[in-house]
Amino acid sequence: DAKTTQPPSMDCAEGRAANLPCNHSTISGNEYVYWYRQIHSQGPQYIIHGLKNNETNEMASLIITEDRKSSTLILPHATLRDTAVYYCIVRVDYNAGNMLTFGGGTRLMVKP
Amino acid sequence: SAVISQKPSRDICQRGTSLTIQCQVDSQVTMMFWYRQQPGQSLTLIATANQGSEATYESGFVIDKFPISRPNLTFSTLTVSNLSPEDSSIYLCSAGQVSPGSPEAFFGQGTRLTVV
Numbered sequence: 001d002a003k004t005t006q007p008p009s010m011d012c013a014e015g016r017a018a019n020l021p022c023n024h025s026t027i028s029g030n031e032y033v034y035w036y037r038q039i040h041s042q043g044p045q046y047i048i049h050g051l052k053n054n055e056t057n058e059m060a061s062l063i064i065t066e067d068r069k070s071s072t073l074i075l076p077h078a079t080l081r082d083t084a085v086y087y088c089i090v091r092v093d094y095n096a097g098n099m100l101t102f103g104g105g106t107r108l109m110v111k112p
Numbered sequence: 113s114a115v116i117s118q119k120p121s122r123d124i125c126q127r128g129t130s131l132t133i134q135c136q137v138d139s140q141v142t143m144m145f146w147y148r149q150q151p152g153q154s155l156t157l158i159a160t161a162n163q164g165s166e167a168t169y170e171s172g173f174v175i176d177k178f179p180i181s182r183p184n185l186t187f188s189t190l191t192v193s194n195l196s197p198e199d200s201s202i203y204l205c206s207a208g209q210v211s212p213g214s215p216e217a218f219f220g221q222g223t224r225l226t227v228v
Contacts (some may be wrong), residue, residue: 043219102155
């Protein structure tokens with residue numbers, strides 16, 4: 001699976017959009033981009049995933065660049081409950097049992 | 113979706129002893145995994161728990177130290193043996209392929225182990 005690079009920490013004002021970047025310059029054509037988050041004292045939670053098209057669900061939007069070498073997770077209206085560590089994960093085949101390789105992630109702090 | 117329950121949620125153990133962590137999923141799942149999260153660190157995969165056969169361990173993890181059982185499609189245990197302070201971590205159970213083609217992995221709340 002390709003390696004990802006994320007900033008170690010970010011701040012965001014409550015109510016504003018949080019844009020979390022992820023670099024995956026060695027991504028292969030059949031690799032998906034996944035985002036999970038881990039709120040303090042909880043297990044990780046799935047947010048969204050995509051291959052090459054932009055994706056949106058009730059939690060977030062995922063923007064993948066045309067060359068697929070980077071992506072951005074967007075939380076449109078961040079709340080204090082969105083404070084968490086966000087992990088960007090690239091994996092070959094999401095049917096392969098969903099075994100995940102976690103990097104360092106980005107610690108997002110949403111402030112009042 | 114799947115709800116994963118882990119027991120115990122936390123424990124304090126003496127060095128040299130063992131702790132067995134239970135993981136119960138509320139539905140039958142194809143894949144179950146065990147992760148370790150050391151203090152302030154990210155998650156590291158320990159092993160894949162295989163139903164009816166020996167677990168598949170990642171590099172750096174061995175069966176003698178982390179024996180795993182998976183008697184059926186909803187339950188697994190992880191034992192951390194011969195405890196030392198370096199084993200103080202959060203241990204998380206995960207379930208994958210909750211339904212065919214499902215992209216999500218689900219996680220338990222974790223077991224916080226402190227070795228004294």
